[in-house]
Amino acid sequence: MSWIREGELTIIERFCANIIKAGPMPKHVAFIMDGNRRYAQKCHVERQQGHSQGFDKLAQTLRWCLNLGIREVTVYAFSIENFKRSKEEVDGLMDLARQKFSRLLEERENLKKHGVCIRVLGDLPLLPLDIQELIAQAVMATRNYNKCFLNVCFAYTSRHEISNAVREMAWGVEQGLLEPSDVSESLLDKCLYTSNSPDPDLLIRTSGEVRLSDFLLWQTSHSCLVFQSVLWPEYSFWNLCEAILRFQLNYNALQLFLEEDGREGVRSSPFLSGSAPQDAGSVGAPNPRSSNPAPGAEGTAPLRAAE
Incomplete structure (x- = not known):
């Protein structure tokens, strides 16, 4: 199965899509693709067949x-857990x-046609070396595409991501590259695996579980x-439309929260600012302490993963 399935919407689906797109649309959607094993x-x-069906649904x-x-789109593909x-x-x-x-x-030509930039977010040295190499090749092959972005969280948990960012800042202070007063929420934001992306507008979890499972906390x-009860391999276009409608119903409240919080920077919400991700396709910031990097990814921070 291709990474992007070919095919157009049906007439009814196109009609409903046009109605939905008349309202505020999320620019960045995150998925916890849960339910493969139960399926x-x-x-x-x-x-294994359940997991394979889950990829086809992606x-x-x-x-x-x-x-x-x-x-x-950001997907939780494989948790460290x-x-x-x-x-x-x-x-x-x-x-x-x-x-x-x-x-x-x-099928990189198909990805080029759609302009899809692939990013892999997680602690890649935890993975077998041959998979690290494949991931590095995939990221490099699509790094210059910028029509849309797919972030695959692989060997990832949010706590691991945040603790890694804190270590990066501590190392910077230790090496004299930062002053203690430089350490801030904004700096931590930029040390996360997701620093090149705006925050998700909408997070969807399938299978009926009502928790985040250490994903993008x-x-x-x-x-x-x-949170939707459908198992991931059974997810449908109508399930996605329902989730977007729920986002639209809560849009004004979300906008108010963002204005009150006043969070700024490269990861400000795109449906408010219209900003695009910066440095599309970047595999990470310099990290001389990264261990066992894949060829082609030397000297980079670990790339960035679900259940």
Whole structure:
């Protein structure tokens, strides 16, 4: 399955999409793609098949987002906590990652056609070296595309991301590159894996779970959170429309919160400022302490991952 499924909306879907787009639209949507294992159990298939179906649904959802004019999507593909699952399941997920990133490199012309920039966010040295290499190639191959952005959170948790940012600032002070007074919320913001992206306007979690599972905790403080009971492989265009409608119903309240909070910088909300992500395709900031980087990613901060 391609990373972006080809195909257009049906007449009814286009009609509904046009109605929805008449209102305020989220520019950045984050997904916790939950329910692959329960879907496999429900359908009496192997867990690996459930995860594979989940990737196919991601490809379809990306197409819907493009049709709706959603410019940036962030997905929780693999949590650091997922390493605690059975060796069989973890190995299966790593094999799936190998297949999909290899496929991405084969279809780079399709990504170029749509202008899709791929970013991978997480602590990549935790991954097998061959996967690190594939990810580095994929990021470099799409780094100059800027029509839309797909952030894949892989080997990621928000607490790990924040603690890494704090270590970066502490190292800067220790090396004399920063004064203690330079340390601020704004600086921490810029040390996060997501520093090149605006905060998500809308976060969607499937499967009926009502928690964030250590995903984008810092970035979603003013996002609209939508929890839907549908299992991820069964997600539909209408589920996405429902989530966007709920965002629109809460838009004025979200706008008020943002104005009161007054957060500024490169990651200010795009539906208020219209700002585009900076340095599209950047794999990270200089980090001389990064260990075991993949070839082609030497001297960069760890790239940036779900359940």
